[in-house]
Amino acid sequence: MLAETLLPNGWVHYLLGGLLIGGGTVIIYLTTGITAGASTFLESTLSYVSGQSRFQQYRFRASRDWRVVFTLGIVLGGAVYGLAFGEFGWTTDVQWWRLLVGGVLVGVGTRLGKGCTSGHGVCGVGSLSETSLLNVATFVGIAIGTAQIVAALGVSP
Template sequence: MSIDWNSYTPWASLGGGAMIGMAVSVFIVVNGRIAGISGLLAAAAQRSSDAWGETVLFLLGLLLAPLLWGMFAVLPEIEIDAGWPALMLAGLLVGVGTRYGAGCTSGHGVCGISRLAPRSIAATACFMSAGFAMVYIIRHVLGD
């Protein structure tokens, strides 16, 4: 593995992380809810939530932010080395995992760990370990 130092952007990455932290902080202060994307998608689908409008606006912001950024800077090229069946299976497994784990990477990994929630720390350790193991198996055992 090598690092492309010409494309290394520590300041942009730091700024993006700070904006994510600010967004989830404002969301919890204003709505009293964790900004876990799987939970927000479920709430938006139900339409019965008191904060349905804010939830939809938050999710819409996630979709529109890259488009807005693309107006001012060149977006990185997206390269996906998997076929549609693999992507659909991965999406299904992520969906099942978020239901069993009572949250997703944004809810547990970003919001839960920052609150030092033991359940979120354990959940994040589990899904990160599973991800590391799968990458190792796919790249080194199966040889893809």
């Protein structure tokens, strides 16, 4: 009964998605020796167009080609899913400016947390990194608290 309440659309597609994400990160790590967190993708991509020394570090330039392909795969994977299941397009009622502010806050958090939620949550927890375990616990705790505050204030999209 609880599973039906928490997962009204079933659980199989979550399992499949998790296996694909986990398998992809394992393949990337085994073939490159690099953890597949998404926050480094932006920095390595900016190495193509920015002359700033921060983005011209060897670690960004050396891995930028496969990171661009990986990032395109994330976007195209979502598009293929949307086309295959007819769930394509804008799927939120959240106002654009709230998404923008949220994106900026996520970016700041990524810099402060020395990585993104996907890097810490998938790769860091998978390797039992103490930093990642602490960061994920912080992410989840803050998310739960924020959701409770927003719900209590009656904020809607």
